[in-house]
Amino acid sequence: MIHGLVMFSGGLDSVIAAHLLKSQGLSIKALHFVLPFYSGMGLSHSNIKYYAEVLGIPLMIVEEDEEFLNMIRDPRFGYGKNANPCIDCRIQRLQSAAKIMASEGASFIATGEVAGQRPMSQRVDNLYKIETESGLKGVLLRPLSAKLLNPTKPEQNGLIDREKLMGISGRSRKVQIEYAKTHGLKHSTPAGGCMLTNVDPARRFLEMASFKPEFTLADFKLLAYGRHFRLGPGLKAIIARNDPENMVLEKMFTKDDYVLQMAEVTGPYCVLRGDATPEQLQLAASVTARYTKARNDAEVKVKVEQGGRSFIITARPAGEQECEKLRI
Ligand code: SF4
CATH class of the missing domain: 3.40.50.620 (HUPs)
Incomplete structure (x- = not known):
């Protein structure tokens, strides 16, 4: 005991x-x-x-x-x-x-x-x-x-x-x-608290809670990773910033999410959460393409997967200002 x-x-x-x-x-x-x-x-x-x-x-x-x-x-x-x-x-x-x-x-x-x-x-x-x-x-x-x-x-x-x-x-x-x-004690570096004490994650949290007060554990977890974009009142895109985040997002999408990836070049994982119109899917593809080496191309092909189906859409990579307007 x-x-x-x-x-x-x-x-x-x-x-x-x-x-x-x-x-x-x-x-x-x-x-x-x-x-x-x-x-x-x-x-x-x-x-x-x-x-x-x-x-x-x-x-x-x-x-x-x-x-x-x-x-x-x-x-x-x-x-x-x-x-x-x-x-x-x-x-x-x-x-x-x-x-x-x-x-x-x-x-x-x-x-x-x-x-x-x-x-x-x-x-x-x-x-x-x-x-x-x-x-x-x-x-x-x-x-x-x-x-x-x-x-x-x-x-x-x-x-x-x-x-x-x-x-x-x-x-x-x-x-x-x-x-x-x-x-001779060993310890981790003193930290100031969890990520909710930081300005950016806190803003993302409050933004999410205002659009989706009944947010789920899966929504909450995503706050710690990636770049976040608001594409509609009920639609968010989360785009990985690096390889470790690609691996995390790969584990975190749910069966209803759309998952976007570049079809012909390497690029980040994008999890699109919420109901999306074809126009919003197009927008998500454009924003995702902005964070690839093909950002200056006229058009890129983006693979979209959801609920066991997949299809390719062609999109124009978004510009930096366009992305910043949508960024949370
Ligand atoms: S909200 Fe975060 S910083 Fe505050 S007590 Fe809980 S874990 Fe610690």
Whole structure:
């Protein structure tokens, strides 16, 4: 049986949280959640596995799916600076972790959160709000800021030595970097949050939600890849930017999507999602051709596949300005 779970991203703070607890002789398990953008893609998560292995702790990887969408469609506590519903996201993830904690017979969940490090989810009042709303009152431990927060049950009952935890607050990572150096810890580069915290993906997300409020997991996943174009209220084209994205898009189209590829030259994969008129198919072919070596040709042949049928259309490669007007 384990004493506790540690929410584990492989980043500096979660690695330190795990190390602080393990150094006290506690038996812990790392829990890593994979955002829906990357779930179900057959990824190996080798980095996360490596950081857990170096710490010498077992790891459980959980791939998030539809539940994440229900939350992000209408977050109770709103979005952060961009389309990041960080408070709701933390709550939902911790609720999932609470179920795992119960099934593992563990008595606490620890996170790498630092009071005041991030504007939305790590303000002290929000740390307490997340603890209450996730149903983890008294059993949610933040080892890096523990001395600044109310003692949790495992600290009160002596399972965890509060004196050996930290009392860090704020955005500076100086103390953490020093700690990692002293203990020879391996961790990933500090990241600023998921892609929903970035301007461009956030804009794409809000645009998609405005045209298709009932967006699916397949729609959501596509936000992380390719160039996106709005070709009609219910029609979007996603064009790969490079070979790795070609491979991803190849895995991601659904049976109703149109898939466009150059018939005679190499070029990117285009997934066209929604009902398309012949004119819109023509437009999608033109835009796709813009991102090939044949962009200056008068005409190109584009292969279109959908639902088991395929046909060729001839299109004029679109100009840059034409594409930019349609770009999301
Ligand atoms: S940055 Fe993204 S993954 Fe992290 S809490 Fe916010 S919404 Fe969730």
